[in-house]
Amino acid sequence: MMGRWDLLILALFLFVLAASEASCPQGFTKKGKQCIDIDECADDDEDYPDPFGICGENAICSNTNGSFSCLCEDGYRSTTSGPTLTCIDINECLEYKDFCGPNASCHNTLPHYSCICDEGFVSTTGVEWFRHGDNITCRDIDDCEEEEFCGPNASCINTQGSYQCVCNVGFRRRSDNSGFSGSECEDMCVIDKTICGNGTCHHGASGHYCVCHKGFTNYGNNKSPCIELNCDVFENNLTQNFPAVHELLKQLKNSCMELTLGKNPTRLDMLQTLLNMIDELLSAEDFGDNRKVSTFLDLVEKALRLVGSFVKTPGTNRSSAYTDLKLLVHRDSALPQGAKTLSSEHAKLDIRMEMAAGDPSYYPGFATASLLSFSNLEKSADGFFGRMKPPEKQVLKINSKVVTVTVSNRNTSHLAVPIRLTLYHLHKSNQTHTCVFWDSSEEGGAWSPQGCTDVESNPEYTVCSCDHLSSFAVLMALYDIKDRHKFELQLISWVGLALSLICLFFCILTFSMIRSIKSPRTTIHLHLCISLFIAHLTFLIGISQTQNRVGCAVVAGILHFFYLAAFCWMCLEGIQLFRMVVLVFNTNFKTLYMMTGGYGVPAVIVGISALANSRGYGTESYCWLSLDIIWSFYGPACVIIIVNIFFFLITVWKLAQKFSSLNPDLDNLQKIKAFTITAVAQLCVLGTMWIFGSFQFNEGTIAMSYLFTIFGSLQGVMLFMMHCLFSKQVREEYGTILSRCCAPQKRSYSDFSYSNTGKVNASKSSQDTGESHV
Numbered sequence: 181m182m183g184r185w186d187l188l189i190l191a192l193f194l195f196v197l198a199a200s201e202a203s204c205p206q207g208f209t210k211k212g213k214q215c216i217d218i219d220e221c222a223d224d225d226e227d228y229p230d231p232f233g234i235c236g237e238n239a240i241c242s243n244t245n246g247s248f249s250c251l252c253e254d255g256y257r258s259t260t261s262g263p264t265l266t267c268i269d270i271n272e273c274l275e276y277k278d279f280c281g282p283n284a285s286c287h288n289t290l291p292h293y294s295c296i297c298d299e300g301f302v303s304t305t306g307v308e309w310f311r312h313g314d315n316i317t318c319r320d321i322d323d324c325e326e327e328e329f330c331g332p333n334a335s336c337i338n339t340q341g342s343y344q345c346v347c348n349v350g351f352r353r354r355s356d357n358s359g360f361s362g363s364e365c366e367d368m369c370v371i372d373k374t375i376c377g378n379g380t381c382h383h384g385a386s387g388h389y390c391v392c393h394k395g396f397t398n399y400g401n402n403k404s405p406c407i408e409l410n411c412d413v414f415e416n417n418l419t420q421n422f423p424a425v426h427e428l429l430k431q432l433k434n435s436c437m438e439l440t441l442g443k444n445p446t447r448l449d450m451l452q453t454l455l456n457m458i459d460e461l462l463s464a465e466d467f468g469d470n471r472k473v474s475t476f477l478d479l480v481e482k483a484l485r486l487v488g489s490f491v492k493t494p495g496t497n498r499s500s501a502y503t504d505l506k507l508l509v510h511r512d513s514a515l516p517q518g519a520k521t522l523s524s525e526h527a528k529l530d531i532r533m534e535m536a537a538g539d540p541s542y543y544p545g546f547a548t549a550s551l552l553s554f555s556n557l558e559k560s561a562d563g564f565f566g567r568m569k570p571p572e573k574q575v576l577k578i579n580s581k582v583v584t585v586t587v588s589n590r591n592t593s594h595l596a597v598p599i600r601l602t603l604y605h606l607h608k609s610n611q612t613h614t615c616v617f618w619d620s621s622e623e624g625g626a627w628s629p630q631g632c633t634d635v636e637s638n639p640e641y642t643v644c645s646c647d648h649l650s651s652f653a654v655l656m657a658l659y660d661i662k663d664r665h666k667f668e669l670q671l672i673s674w675v676g677l678a679l680s681l682i683c684l685f686f687c688i689l690t691f692s693m694i695r696s697i698k699s700p701r702t703t704i705h706l707h708l709c710i711s712l713f714i715a716h717l718t719f720l721i722g723i724s725q726t727q728n729r730v731g732c733a734v735v736a737g738i739l740h741f742f743y744l745a746a747f748c749w750m751c752l753e754g755i756q757l758f759r760m761v762v763l764v765f766n767t768n769f770k771t772l773y774m775m776t777g778g779y780g781v782p783a784v785i786v787g788i789s790a791l792a793n794s795r796g797y798g799t800e801s802y803c804w805l806s807l808d809i810i811w812s813f814y815g816p817a818c819v820i821i822i823v824n825i826f827f828f829l830i831t832v833w834k835l836a837q838k839f840s841s842l843n844p845d846l847d848n849l850q851k852i853k854a855f856t857i858t859a860v861a862q863l864c865v866l867g868t869m870w871i872f873g874s875f876q877f878n879e880g881t882i883a884m885s886y887l888f889t890i891f892g893s894l895q896g897v898m899l900f901m902m903h904c905l906f907s908k909q910v911r912e913e914y915g916t917i918l919s920r921c922c923a924p925q926k927r928s929y930s931d932f933s934y935s936n937t938g939k940v941n942a943s944k945s946s947q948d949t950g951e952s953h954v
Contacts, residue, residue: 207246220248238267238291255291276312283318283341300341333365349387377405403513404545411436414483428457432483450487451496454480455503458554462502467560468807471795474625477584477618477651480552485586488548495548504553510537511546522551526581530600538589548588557582558606558653561618565655566626568616579605579613580642580654592649600635601644603654608639611656615644618651624795627655676893677720683900684713690904694913701756703771705903707778708749712896715742723803732798736805737786740797740813744782747820752777754824785816 204215220234221241235241235250239258242249252258252267260266272279272293273286280286280295287294287309294309297318303310310316323343324336330345337344347353347365352372368388369381376390392406414433435450458480467473488507495508506522506529516533523529529551537547558578570576580603605613619628632652636643642654691697691706715738722735752774789812790797796809805813904910 205246217243217245219243236265236267238269239265253291272312279312280310281312281317283320298341331365350383375405377407379406407544414479425457425460428453428460432457432487436486451491451498451505451507454483454487455498455500455505459500459502462554462556468810469793469796470561470564470623470625472808473557473561473564473618474620477625478620480584481586481651484550484552484584485548485588485590488550488586489546489588491548502555504555505550506552507548507550509546509548513545515540515543516547520549522549524551524553526553526604527551527583528602529585530602531585531587532597535592535595535597535599536587536589538587538591544588546588548586550584550586552584552586554582554584561627561653564626566619566622566628568614568627568629568655576655578653579607579609579611579656581606582618582651582653584651585649587649595647595649598645598647599649601646601652602641603644603652604641605639605654605656609656610639613637613642614655615642615646616653616655617646617648618653627653672890673893674720676890676897677716680716680894680896681713681720682896684709684716684896687896687900687904688713690910690913694910696913697907697909700774701753703774704749704753704756704778705899707774708746708753709896709899711742711745711749711778712899715739715746716896718742725803726798726800729798732803733794734797735803736797737790739803740789740805741782741786744785744813744816745779747817748781749778751820751824754827758827758830781816785812788812 204210207218207220208215209218221243233239233241234248238253238256239250240253242251250265252265255270256267257270258265258267269288269290271288273288279293283301284295284297287296293311295311295316296309297303300321300323301318302321303316303318305316307316320338320340322338324338330336333351334345334347337346345365350368351365352368353364353366367383368375369383373381375381375388376392378396379390379392381388381390387403389402390404390406391402396406411433414429414436431453432450435453461476467476488509491507491509493509493511496505497507498505504524504526506524508520508522510516510533516537519530519532521528521530529549531549533547533549536549537543558581561582562578565576568576583601583603585599585601601615603615613634614629615632615634616627616629617632619626619630622628631648632644632646634642635645644652644654646652687709688706691702691709718735718738722731723739725735726732789809793809796806798804799806904914
């Protein structure tokens with residue numbers, strides 16, 4: 181057995197041994213007398229039994245002197261720190277935008293990534309994958325060179341990463357199924373039997389083309405469907421009122437008919453012929469009738485739409501004495517797009533060409549838009565305002581040129597996108613302006629604001645927005661100078677006409693009841709007064725009764741007849757005086773002849789006028805003749821005045837000769853002289869009124885209105901003064917009548933016989949002359 185001392189010595193030895201080993205620092209171990217480094221990264225390190233090593237998965241251990249360090253492998257990133265790391269993969273495809281360059285896709289892998297070219301592309305070196313920094317890019321593969329994809333009737337068009345098949349000219353796909361490869365392209369003439377409309381489809385080197393049947397046209401675009409060419413637009417009733425344009429309309433229709441036969445009318449510029457016809461019409465006097473204006477504008481719109489279709493692209497600008505035309509033409513199989521502007525001196529049009537082309541399914545292969553300004557049409561079209569009512573004490577007046585807007589699209593009554601039309605004012609004014617169009621359907625034609633709005637207005641121009649096409653203008657409201665004096669003029673008319681009716685009534689009684697003054701000349705005076713009495717009475721009662729159209733026309737007809745009758749009776753008096761001086765026998769008219777001349781001639785004139793234009797009787801303001809037929813009154817009146825002046829000059833000349841003769845009949849000559857002076861004064865009284873009246877057709881001054889009213893209303897008073905009060909014989913008869921009424925005492929038989937004998941002798945002495953001295 182080991183003793184106690186042995187155990188003590190052994191323990192001491194072990195203690196010394198342990199103390200000697202513990203003298204090496206951490207991370208080192210004692211080997212012999214030296215301390216050597218411990219390699220913690222060794223796989224057989226018993227202290228770290230982890231299968232991925234001391235640093236964990238996806239990490240690299242690096243031994244150091246007395247210790248070690250851990251780093252994540254390339255392509256990984258550490259999320260923790262310490263002796264053991266947690267390393268996760270870095271997704272380069274997410275962290276770096278466009279890492280692989282254009283036309284390539286980034287694919288993340290462990291531990292790195294791969295760049296692979298997109299479909300339809302290949303790398304420049306031919307490798308399947310690459311990385312950023314390898315100086316490799318992806319280029320497009322030209323599929324059209326690689327293989328024949330599209331078939332015999334289509335062309336291959338290479339695109340980025342792919343290709344596209346397009347049918348050759350003259351071919352088209354039968355269906356619109358996806359996955360088109362080109363083998364579906366077939367001849368257009370075979371697929372679509374209606375592609376040419378009313379024409380025959382043919383296949384040529386440049387594709388299909390259409391040959392139109394007779395009576396149809398595609399307006400020079402042989403790839404467009406053929407549509408009917410309507411030459412009836414040149415069948416217009418303007419030739420009835422304006423024969424001068426008949427030949428021009430005939431030329432236009434003949435040229436149009438040549439087109440229906442497939443001919444090209446190169447010998448005639450149809451557009452210029454149309455403008456010449458417009459100039460011919462506008463160079464004449466004002467139309468004066470809304471139906472004529474409607475017919476004219478309707479012809480211009482239809483003809484311009486038809487003729488403009490034959491103008492070559494891009495269009496034309498034409499100006500003449502009475503027109504200014506801006507015409508835009510688009511010819512292409514593709515539908516026109518975008519906004520266009522047409523500008524002239526008097527207007528500017530902003531329009532979208534899609535609207536001008538119309539429905540794409542009916543697009544004929546061309547589109548036109550035109551802006552036509554008329555230089556003086558506003559004069560003929562002014563005054564026809566239909567249902568438009570001006571503000572109180574104001575009148576409406578056109579303050580711009582009339583312009584016509586047309587497009588090839590025939591359906592323009594309700595536009596999806598309104599046009600924008602700028603109209604420049606004729607007179608700079610701050611008055612209210614209204615955009616209007618000519619509505620032919622409103623009582624023969626009138627201006628209407630329906631469908632048009634005022635977008636902007638200043639003293640120089642007004643901008644209009646309209647949802648339809650037609651002819652347009654701008655109206656302004658002006659204070660009517662005559663309206664300010666309306667009450668005064670009406671008062672003068674009422675008082676003057678009332679006095680004239682009273683005086684004319686006395687004249688009628690005088691010339692019909694007093695036998696001692698009866699003669700052919702007093703018979704003429706009687707019927708002159710009857711005509712004026714009926715005319716004045718009708719004027720006073722019915723001139724403003726415009727509510728009933730038929731009644732108003734009847735009033736206008738009565739006024740027309742009796743005012744003409746007054747002139748005719750006045751003419752008969754001039755002829756009667758001429759016969760009395762020049763002829764030596766049979767100086768008196770027969771009653772039948774006088775009635776025929778006094779009432780028959782006016783009846784014929786009124787009858788012809790009413791048959792020619794019955795609508796001219798009665799206007800919107802008064803029951804009188806419209807400007808369209810006003811010369812059916814002024815014409816005969818002027819002729820009568822000229823005839824009377826002629827006879828009066830001869831009468832005065834003959835009177836002068838007879839006064840200078842050796843044995844003149846001074847008594848009769850003095851009487852005829854007095855009659856002539858009275859007749860001339862009567863002519864001045866009746867004629868002066870209508871001279872002032874003629875100024876009322878224009879913008880006459882207020883002075884002319886007063887003169888016309890005064891002379892017109894006091895005609896009866898002045899005739900009574902000339903033929904009754906200034907006549908000595910009539911005054912004597914008035915005195916006799918008054919003496920009998922005021923002093924009805926019984927007279928002796930001798931006094932009565934003497935007085936009666938004197939009267940009879942006076943009557944006989946004036947039988948041939950009909951009147952005593954003035």
